[in-house]
Amino acid sequence: MAGRQTLGIVKPDAVQKRNLGNIIAHLERDGWVVRAGRLVRLSRAEAEAFYEVHRGRPFYAELVEFMTSGPCFPMALEKDDAVKAFRTAIGATDPAEAAAGTIRKLFAESKGRNAVHGSDSDENAAREIGFFFTEAERAHLWG
Numbered sequence: 001m002a003g004r005q006t007l008g009i010v011k012p013d014a015v016q017k018r019n020l021g022n023i024i025a026h027l028e029r030d031g032w033v034v035r036a037g038r039l040v041r042l043s044r045a046e047a048e049a050f051y052e053v054h055r056g057r058p059f060y061a062e063l064v065e066f067m068t069s070g071p072c073f074p075m076a077l078e079k080d081d082a083v084k085a086f087r088t089a090i091g092a093t094d095p096a097e098a099a100a101g102t103i104r105k106l107f108a109e110s111k112g113r114n115a116v117h118g119s120d121s122d123e124n125a126a127r128e129i130g131f132f133f134t135e136a137e138r139a140h141l142w143g
């Protein structure tokens, strides 16, 4: 069964342009619940570990550089069929190819500086939520 949570990150480009609130508002209007969220500045080691699956890809160094360039805002987001629904909400990796009304179409600059991250499977959503938020913390926030 598809899970109800995914990990979204408002990336440094969107935070810097002060689109954090606009993106969260867009998500809340679209029925999402922000279960956890925090402004963080990733270290190089953290960005490398988070994007470990992309190590060796041509864009990896640029991606790590970008993700450490300023604060970003990871969020545990909840909705039915969360991973798939969030991928639909954010649109294609390259904003030039993203559908109208998607977050990347609205807020992203380029394929690299593309405003948001979204998990690509339930397994990765669990790993990525755990990367930023503890179980105890998530329970405490809503308990």
Ligand code: ADP
Pocket (backbone or CB within 6 Å): 054, 059, 062, 063, 092, 093, 111, 112, 113, 114, 116, 117, 118, 120
């Ligand atoms: P997505 O974020 O849509 O799941 P990927 O997992 O393929 O996309 O890539 C992870 C991130 O790496 C992208 O969101 C983007 O920031 C960056 N990236 C991917 N491909 C490129 C590229 N060709 N050039 C620059 N950056 C890229």
Ligand code: MG
Pocket (backbone or CB within 6 Å): 118, 119, 120
């Ligand atoms: Mg991906």
